[in-house]
Amino acid sequence: MQKHYTGLIERYRDRLPVSKSTRVISLCEGNTPLIQLQNIPRMIGKDVDIYVKFEGLNPTGSFKDRGMTMAVTKAVEAGSQAIICASTGNTSASAAAYAARAGIKAFVLIPEGKIALGKLAQTLMYNATIIQINGNFDQGMELVKEVANHAPVSIVNSINPFRLEGQKTAAFEIVDELGFAPDYHCLPVGNAGNISAYWKGYKEYATERVCGNRPVMCGYQAAGAAPFLAGHKIDNPETVATAIRIGNPQSWDFAIAAQQESGGWFDKFTDQQILAAQKMLSQFEGIFCEPASATSLAGALNDIGTGKIPEGSKIVCTLTGNGIKDPEIAMQQCADAKPVTIEADLDAVKRAILDCL
Ligand code: AN7
Numbered sequence: 001m002q003k004h005y006t007g008l009i010e011r012y013r014d015r016l017p018v019s020k021s022t023r024v025i026s027l028c029e030g031n032t033p034l035i036q037l038q039n040i041p042r043m044i045g046k047d048v049d050i051y052v053k054f055e056g057l058n059p060t061g062s063f064k065d066r067g068m069t070m071a072v073t074k075a076v077e078a079g080s081q082a083i084i085c086a087s088t089g090n091t092s093a094s095a096a097a098y099a100a101r102a103g104i105k106a107f108v109l110i111p112e113g114k115i116a117l118g119k120l121a122q123t124l125m126y127n128a129t130i131i132q133i134n135g136n137f138d139q140g141m142e143l144v145k146e147v148a149n150h151a152p153v154s155i156v157n158s159i160n161p162f163r164l165e166g167q168k169t170a171a172f173e174i175v176d177e178l179g180f181a182p183d184y185h186c187l188p189v190g191n192a193g194n195i196s197a198y199w200k201g202y203k204e205y206a207t208e209r210v211c212g213n214r215p216v217m218c219g220y221q222a223a224g225a226a227p228f229l230a231g232h233k234i235d236n237p238e239t240v241a242t243a244i245r246i247g248n249p250q251s252w253d254f255a256i257a258a259q260q261e262s263g264g265w266f267d268k269f270t271d272q273q274i275l276a277a278q279k280m281l282s283q284f285e286g287i288f289c290e291p292a293s294a295t296s297l298a299g300a301l302n303d304i305g306t307g308k309i310p311e312g313s314k315i316v317c318t319l320t321g322n323g324i325k326d327p328e329i330a331m332q333q334c335a336d337a338k339p340v341t342i343e344a345d346l347d348a349v350k351r352a353i354l355d356c357l
Helices: 039-044 064-077 090-102 117-125 137-147 161-167 169-178 193-207 252-262 271-285 291-306 327-333 346-356
Strands: 034-036 049-054 082-086 105-111 129-133 184-188 216-222 265-269 314-319
Touching: 034 169, 039 049, 039 271, 039 291, 049 169, 049 291, 064 082, 064 090, 064 161, 082 090, 082 137, 090 105, 090 117, 105 117, 105 137, 117 129, 117 327, 129 137, 161 169, 161 193, 169 193, 169 314, 184 193, 184 291, 193 216, 193 252, 216 252, 216 291, 265 291, 271 291, 271 327, 291 314
Parallel strands: 049 314, 082 105, 105 129, 184 216, 184 314, 216 265
Antiparallel strands: 034 049
16 A cells, blocks of 8 residues: 555556556646535436546646646656647646646647636646747647657647546546546546547556446536537637637547547536626635636536536536636636725624624
């Protein structure tokens, strides 16, 4: 027995592509809480068990750390001195952190002005080299693929298969904790790496009879960035949920397979619906995720409401990133709840409290 938790590679070593001699680059990622919602199911008056897998509690505040521990471990094993990624923010923060941990260099290409403040601050602190482009994520991704042919850098975007290997462990953790796979698994979809990784994880656990069932996979996109609903890539994705402002998903085929094999579906939700779900989760459950992450709950609540997800179901929604990542959106969400400023005396404080009760 290990004395303390040392990360998902150690925990699931026998199911991951590492050997005894592999130097593991880890920040103790994974092992995130699966929190059952208590108030929202009651408020909507439906008999459903909704759990959220709070991936915002990973070391850099997003699920990307699961993939990054694997990708950077394998890059270092192969002798890489530098990694590179294109990113809407979370991948860049995660890549930068794991590169720092490994003692190698990280280059990140990000769309100028479209990265949440917390993600930019992290990436700077971890000391990555940030290259901002006058373009979107999809253009950055194409450039990264090109430049990797011309410079000694390993790509750590989710087109790197080790990323999905690491990320599949989230499905393992859910099954290990519940003792079964949920009936429905709801995820936000951008590049579609994560939905592909979860499906891989569930399939591996189901076929080895760790559990007897697999979930229906539900992939939810932002309405302005919904190529899976359009049926083709789109050129100018737009959404307040900048993490999933992606028009050309790199894991298209895997995600379609996940949807078809599981009997699942894709759907899209407006920025307004996404932000409402984010606020609801914070306000009524005390769980603060970033806007993109709330797309999973927006979708689940919609599909529970219409009966597409029937009563009696056990549902897991992945909350992919921490709400603190995007303080600007949070402040906008709460613009009507401006704090009052008063004199620093007892009477004034008393009045301020009594006024609110
Ligand atoms: C919070 O960081 O693509 O469908 O470059 O940050 O696996 O792409 C982020 C994606 C959902 C979508 N939620 O996951 C990046 C990046 C959050 C995210 C997604 C992202 P995929």
